[in-house]
Each structure stands twice: as C-alpha cells, then as structure tokens.
Amino acid sequence: MGIPKKVSGKISGAEIIIECLKREGVKHIFGYPGGVILNIFDLLYDDKDLKLILTRHEQGAVHAADAYARSTGKPGVVLVTSGPGATNTVTGIATASMDSVPLVVFTGQVPTMLIGNDAFQEADIVGITRSCTKYNILAKDVNQLARQIREAFYIAASGRPGPVLIDLPKDVTSGKAEFVWPEKIDIRSYSPTYEGSKWMIEKAAHEIAKAKKPVIIAGGGCIISEASAELKELAELTDTPVTMTLMGLGAFPGTHSLSLGMLGMHGTYYANKSVQESDLLIAIGMRFDDRVTGKIEGFAPHAKIVHIDIDPTSIRKNVRVDIPIVGDVKRVLKVLNKFLKGEVKEQWGEVRKAWLKQIAAWKNERPLTYTYSPDVIKPQYVVEKIYEITKGDAIITTEVGQNQMWAAQFYKYDKPKRLLTSGGLGTMGYGFPAAIGAQLAHPDKLVIDIAGDGSIQMNIQELATAVIYKLPVKVAILNNRYLGMVRQWQELFYQERYSHVYLETETTPDFVELAHAYGAVGLRATKPSEVEPVIREAIKIKKPVFIDFVCDWKEKVYPMVPAGATLDSMLFEEKEKKAEKKLKAVK
C-alpha cells in the first residue's frame, strides 16, 4: 500500500470511505450495488487499487468476505445497498458473529431526513443487526466518518473478533468534510484483555503437572490467535492428548499421535471417552457449545476445568470452571508453557503413559470408520479420497449437515485455516460463497467446497461469480437426494417419518448441466471406482467444477451423541446393523 498520500481540502463521504479502506489495506470488497450506495460504487468504477467482487446475492457477498477473513485473519469487507440489500446480509453477519470472524459491512441507507418515513428500500438495519454484530452504527455526520471507519476495523479485528456494520445514509456519503485520519484509536469503553492473570496461569500449570488424565480441548480461538505452535508445544511438553471442536480443527495437526480428532455430537469415540474420563480439561479458545458438551450435567464429571478464552462471557457460561483465564490464547499459552518448563517432567511421565495407553486402546476399540461398498459411493469415501489426493493441503469449505460432519471426520487438517465452516450458526449455503472468498484470497491454493445437494442450492447462484472472476473452486456434492442430516434425525428419533426432506431424483437439478449452463464444468461419479479419477480430473481443470457424487442415501454420520444425552452415550454404525439383524430374526 505504501504511505498514503495526503488528502487536502474537503472531500465527499464516499471519497472518505474509499480513502479509509485503502489505509486499512483493503484490496477486495464483496458487494452488490443499489440506489443509495451509488456514491461509493461510482468511485469504484475507475479505482485501480480496490477490486469489488460482484456476487449474485448479498448473502453470498458476506459469506465470501467471511471466508476471506477466516483464511487470512484480516477483516473482510462488504458493501451493499439499503433495505433488501442490507437485510440479505443478516444471515452472513450472524454466521460471522457466532464464529468470531472480523467483518466490516457497509450498508447504504436512505437520506437522513427520510429515515423513519418508510422510504423506498428503507430498513432499520442497525436495529435488525444489533444482536448479531459486535458493534454497529448509523453514520450521521460525515465529519466523524473516518474515525468511525477506523474504529470499526479496530473493533472487528481486536479482542474476540466479530462483524461491525456501518449504515451510511446517502446524504452522508455525498456530504463533504476534511479528511482527518485518526493516528491513534482510543475507545474508552473498549479494551480487550490480552494478558492472562499470571497467578491463574501458574495455578493451571500446577494442575496440569499434577493431572493423571488431562485432555486439551482446542477451539477456534487457537486458530484466530494463531497459537498452533504454542498449542503443539503445550501438548508435546506435557504429553497431553488434544481434541478439537469443529472450529478448532487444524489448530493442532490432525495426524499427530496426540490428536484425538473432533469431540462432541459427531466426535470420535476416543475423544468423547477421553473427555468423560478425564481429570483435567484444558479448554483453550472454545466456548462449550452444546454440540460439544452434550448434556451439561453429565459432562466430564471427574474433571477440573481450566478455561482460557479472550471473551469473559464464554467462561462460566455453560460449564463450571475451576481456573478461568481471560486472555489471548497465544500469549497465555506462551506463559503457561514457560511455567510448565519449570515443572519437573517426572511428575507426569509415568502416569501419562498409562493414560495414553488407555486412549490408544479406545482408538483401537472404535476407530473412526465406515463400511466401504464397491457398488455404491459412500460419502465418507469421497471425503477420504479428496484428502488422499490433495494430501491434506487444500482449503476445505463445507456446507452444513452430514457433508460438514464427514468433512470434519474424514479429512485430516494438519494446519490452521484449512477448514472454513459455519460452526456456531450452522448456515446452509455457506460453503460455496466461502470457497469463492477463500480462492480469491489464496489464488494458488486448491479450494474445495464439500457440499450436500441440499445446501449447495442455497447459494448456487454464486456459480456465476466463480465463473466470471475465474475462480477455479471445486464443489464436491455428496448427492444423496435428501436433506441428509435431518433425514438421519427422522430415521433415528422420529420413527422414520421422512417429513419434507426428500429432494426428489438426482436430476432435480442436474448439477452437471447446471454447471454447464453457467459456463463451469460439471462432472459426475455414480460408482466408487469413478470417485478417484473424477477428483483428479476436476483438480486438473482450471475452472470452477461441480462434481456430482451420487451417493448412498442411507448413509448416516456416526458416532452420534443424541441431543440431550451425555458424551459417552454414543450411537455407532454397527449397533444399528445388529438391530437390523435382530429384526430379521424376529420376522
């Protein structure tokens, strides 16, 4: 970017915004034009430094910006118009908010004098997004705009990151003011805590040294804080196994011998078992979501809990905590590791061996698995093959549902920011626009959206965006003709009453033809033997590719902890098979 040139004299609000974006180092904006935001779009017409990515729906723009932010760590920027343009961003903003993703969303607004008059395309977007943004404001004074934008970027990216929305009335973007760039940001009511309490960290170190059956639970905070090295050091230093939440996958290498994979509702047997048997949980940058804990009352009944998180509200929200540490994960872990190096390793050497041996036995007893079939494509097989072929080096985005869980279970993430998925809100339709945003941020990387045939249709219009901007994302559609996760619940808990989950035949739509229609490439695999060649072919094609994997519709995600049950009451695939046999015998 270089040193920004001086701006002298009065310039318009729109010019102020553009100037601010450049000073913040923004290169890409995701957006969609409309009436009251035209002042800014007009400037983008011949701007050489800022590139606007025109999506086909505002929701797509927000998800793309979100993935851009998740994969780079820098705030994603969105620019849309008022009314429907603004309300269409809400799902994307809520998605980013739940997963702590820094976004700065600019929405147009009707002129100040018309606000409240039910003007054309007016919506109270500040009111609507109040509870799903980290902060939002209606910019009323062009003289304050530069400061407000600077603060917005700061708030979005600092502390626990999150989306910030700035609503821009048309008269504010056309109004003129001197450009004053605040050199310092000083918000008296906002100062996140980065340094954890030394005293608490020391206490935690003693507990870790003493523990017989410790488990680390690493969450998305480890990735946001870029603390993978510190996390690995902690685990190896203390011989502590690491399980990860969905958001934490990749924070610790999935192929590491101390990795237990994901825990929770669809976590591994050994991760859930370890947590339940553990005498010390070291929860790092996670928030004990109900999909992670299962029934709270029966969660980790024997464990003391050390909880490190930058957001104090995450601590003691869902579970009791013995040692709370508010702070930035990376900084806290650095101090913690230092304390632990002072402890004597002999303290835990022997007892950990026994614990790790026990865990190895659980891994052996019930590894993460599925039953391969030579006749019909198992969705897990597709994910496994994608993992093998990409050697774990792709950026994977997912939709939500079974596809998401298989992508979490059967692809091993060895590095952070390799899995981009809507964890908290569980937004179907996230994965495809997210792949577009990630591909834009990482032009040389292979980006694959692992999708379902239901989810992909929620933002399928972004095929146009991928084609037009020449973003060669690959979409692996695990096509089972069903809203599979809901169908799974109906099968297991609603007496197989498949209410409104059947999406009809595999040709509604024909994803291959659909891809062609948009100018992308469509491929299809109907037999297991076709899976590998088709993936290889897709990767070779330097265009967006839809791969329609016609999968076994009956396949379910296992293990599964039924909602409201404790983590150790898991359902497994083979149990169900036995039940079927029994049923036949009775007949």
Place this chain on the structure above:
Amino acid sequence: MRHTISVLVENKFGVLSRVAGLFSGRGYNIESLSVGETIDPNISIMTIVTTGDDWVIEQINKQLNKLIDVIKVVDLTELHHVEREMVLIKVAPKQENKAEVLSIAEIFRGRIVDSSPNTYTIEITGDEKKIEAFVELMKPMGIKEFVRTGKVAIAREILKKK
C-alpha cells in the same frame, strides 16, 4: 436474587436499546431501569434492577461489559449503597378521608404537588419499602393514577464490601 446494577454508558443514541436488547435477547429479567445523563453530558448512567442466580448475574455483568458502549458496570448489591425511587400518586379520597390522606403524606414526608377539588397528587421519594408501605395506605383512599420512576442507586462513600 435481586441485584441493582449501575451501568455507565456512552451517551449515544441506540445505547439504551443495546442494553435492553441484551436483556431480552438472552432472556434476563429487568425489574426496573432508569437512565439519565451524568455531570458529563457524554456519559449516561443506567440503574438496572434485575433478578437471577449467581450464574445469571455473573453473565449479566460480563455481557454488559462486553457491549462496546458500556464504560463501567458496578453491581451495587455487593456494596453499601443508597437506593431511591419516586412515585407520583393521584388519590381521590372521600371527603371524610381527606385529612387522613394529608396526614399520612406528612408522615411519609410526601409533598402535595397538585390538588383539585376531588384529588391530591402526592410526590413521595424513598426506598422501595417506604414507597410500598405508602401505596398500601393509599389504596383504600382511592388511587386514581400512579406513576413510578425506576430505582436510582449510588454507592456510599465508604465503599466497604458487605
């Protein structure tokens, strides 16, 4: 348990709805809420009376602190503090009760702020118990109208923890 929480906020539009939205969005109770500017016109102070167990109150405190426009949160319940609220009460007593209304008002150090041939409007200030006692005594006299401010509270200068 019931808590009185004092919240120092930026005096910007939308802050009240942020705070109110936090309570409604997360299912916390608000028994009363009063807002006013402080000596510094850029800062407002809210006094919120809420109920909840220790977990809920801890979350309320943390969640309030998390709001960007909140400068400071003090749970006054943990401190020695003074609480006051005010009511304006319009009574329409029968002729034979008029004298009694006036004398009760006097006992409670109320002030008559308006009177008409049939009504008295009495202003009364105090803590909750006093106000409640007064209202109870007025009920048989015929309460016509009744308005009540939320509670305002301030810590005593010697901030000894209870």
